[in-house]
Amino acid sequence: MIQTDDLSKSPRRATPMSNTDNSNDNGHNREKDIAIACFDGGGPGVISELIILEEIAERFAYDSKTDDYKSHPTKYWDLIGGVGFGGMSALLLGRLHMTLEETMDELVTLGQAIYPRGLHETTPEENTSRLRNAVEDILRRNQHPIDIKLRESTQTGCKVIVFASPTTAMDHCQAFRTYKHRGRGLECTFVEAACAILAAPESFAPAIIGPPSRCQRFGGIPRGSINPTKEIFKEAQRIFGDEKPVSLVLSLGSGQKVPFSSSETRITRIMHDYGIVERELSRQLDSVPTYLRLNVDRGLETIENAHWYDIDPIVTSTQVYLEMVTTTNFIDEAVQRVLRGGGSITLGKLVGLNGATKLRFDTRELDDFLKKEIRSIRDTLQGVAEKITLIDAIGTRIPISLQLCGSYQMLTGIIRLYFEHCRPPGAGLVRQGHYQLVSGTQMEEVQRSQWTSLVAPGLTVEMSMVKHNRGNRDIACPKCGLLARERNNNTWATSCPVTRTFKLLTGLNLMIL
Numbered sequence: 001m002i003q004t005d006d007l008s009k010s011p012r013r014a015t016p017m018s019n020t021d022n023s024n025d026n027g028h029n030r031e032k033d034i035a036i037a038c039f040d041g042g043g044p045g046v047i048s049e050l051i052i053l054e055e056i057a058e059r060f061a062y063d064s065k066t067d068d069y070k071s072h073p074t075k076y077w078d079l080i081g082g083v084g085f086g087g088m089s090a091l092l093l094g095r096l097h098m099t100l101e102e103t104m105d106e107l108v109t110l111g112q113a114i115y116p117r118g119l120h121e122t123t124p125e126e127n128t129s130r131l132r133n134a135v136e137d138i139l140r141r142n143q144h145p146i147d148i149k150l151r152e153s154t155q156t157g158c159k160v161i162v163f164a165s166p167t168t169a170m171d172h173c174q175a176f177r178t179y180k181h182r183g184r185g186l187e188c189t190f191v192e193a194a195c196a197i198l199a200a201p202e203s204f205a206p207a208i209i210g211p212p213s214r215c216q217r218f219g220g221i222p223r224g225s226i227n228p229t230k231e232i233f234k235e236a237q238r239i240f241g242d243e244k245p246v247s248l249v250l251s252l253g254s255g256q257k258v259p260f261s262s263s264e265t266r267i268t269r270i271m272h273d274y275g276i277v278e279r280e281l282s283r284q285l286d287s288v289p290t291y292l293r294l295n296v297d298r299g300l301e302t303i304e305n306a307h308w309y310d311i312d313p314i315v316t317s318t319q320v321y322l323e324m325v326t327t328t329n330f331i332d333e334a335v336q337r338v339l340r341g342g343g344s345i346t347l348g349k350l351v352g353l354n355g356a357t358k359l360r361f362d363t364r365e366l367d368d369f370l371k372k373e374i375r376s377i378r379d380t381l382q383g384v385a386e387k388i389t390l391i392d393a394i395g396t397r398i399p400i401s402l403q404l405c406g407s408y409q410m411l412t413g414i415i416r417l418y419f420e421h422c423r424p425p426g427a428g429l430v431r432q433g434h435y436q437l438v439s440g441t442q443m444e445e446v447q448r449s450q451w452t453s454l455v456a457p458g459l460t461v462e463m464s465m466v467k468h469n470r471g472n473r474d475i476a477c478p479k480c481g482l483l484a485r486e487r488n489n490n491t492w493a494t495s496c497p498v499t500r501t502f503k504l505l506t507g508l509n510l511m512i513l
Helices: 043-065 085-096 101-113 124-141 190-198 229-240 266-271 273-285 305-307 312-322 326-342 365-385 408-422 427-432 446-452
Strands: 034-041 079-083 158-162 174-177 208-211 215-220 246-254 291-295 387-391 397-401 437-441 460-464 492-495 502-505
Touching: 034 043, 034 085, 034 101, 034 229, 043 085, 043 101, 043 158, 043 305, 043 326, 079 085, 085 101, 085 158, 085 190, 085 246, 101 124, 101 305, 124 190, 124 460, 158 229, 174 190, 190 208, 190 215, 229 266, 229 273, 246 326, 273 291, 291 326, 397 408, 408 427, 408 446, 427 446, 437 446
Parallel strands: 034 079, 034 246, 079 158, 246 291, 387 460
Antiparallel strands: 158 174, 208 215, 387 397, 437 460, 492 502
């Protein structure tokens, strides 16, 4: 059981509302205004989103003088949506009607089931099968049939939409809805939708939906949409129309991410789409009180799947964030806005259909902005022009901007991302840190401590790795297929491109990424 009760004891509370006539059985006046919540993807960091939502729930309950919100956490929301584990949170809350505490417990159980400790060398198909079984177990524990449909037969209260990417168009957001809508929708079960949004291609085989003759395959979070707020805006327009008043759009993040801790350059930030959408929305909607983005800014930078077994850092960092005066003030204002109703902006204006939220500059501000952007682009282009070349385990040459590999840690981060997204042979070994970098005609080992003095424009480094010896099979170089004459399970080996002979690399300090 996750203990987060103390997070609701923030030092500053909104004054209890005496005028609650606008509230009805749905929590606020749906005829007048709407409230929307968006959940980012992000693995165990999604627990932070639910802790923040729990704090908001406590304040809703306190200010409206009712505990009903705790048992019905979607009461004040008209539309919620998300991607990845954020999407799974939305489904558990809005489709299975769980409490926030139940949702957090089920997410942790799910994360541990699909990312088990000590399990290596599993196939993507085995991982997807494990994912499906884990989702079915959630339904069984909560007394739902395992073939329950995603779409509810009778839609009341909060609508839920989640997104997954088709494997043939990874940047496309395929919507999965719990409600009827105008147009052709995707009919599927709850289990199929959950697998589609969670089947990340670096670990899972695609989730297949539909009959064999016209099935579709899905692979987790759409590229560029780990923050799904824009897609949820579009859906809200389709459902409610441009003239619908909005009291609150809550965007929840799974923690600020730092792709490469050794650098703060513009191009390394651009690589990570996580921050791009957030910054863009922040600039467009900064002056709009209806929009609220909450995202823990410190402590969650290095959260990974192993933290499904240790969420204490997530709970602690989120608690610190919630106790900040700025955060608690923003939450108070948002809660009061929803309870009072009477949204101050329409949905059409909020998403910029008539230019109400576009960037506004006076002449001097625009001139300064353009100069800054031009300087930044010039610096970026100069950095991109200087490159090193990485040759992966099968001989593919990959140019990398010098600006992205100024430290050894940055380079290994690039390698990890490349293998996660492109999945060339050896991805499993790279994930475990089982490889070595070599350079020069004699394929000398590249030492971590020497990298900053070695790196220079035009440098070529190669990845050395061999597959684990299994049974009586020989150890072979994945680049050229050359067999090693000697077997030594404690030794890594690479074939030398010049002599086509094996060179044993002993005593390596393998990196654990």
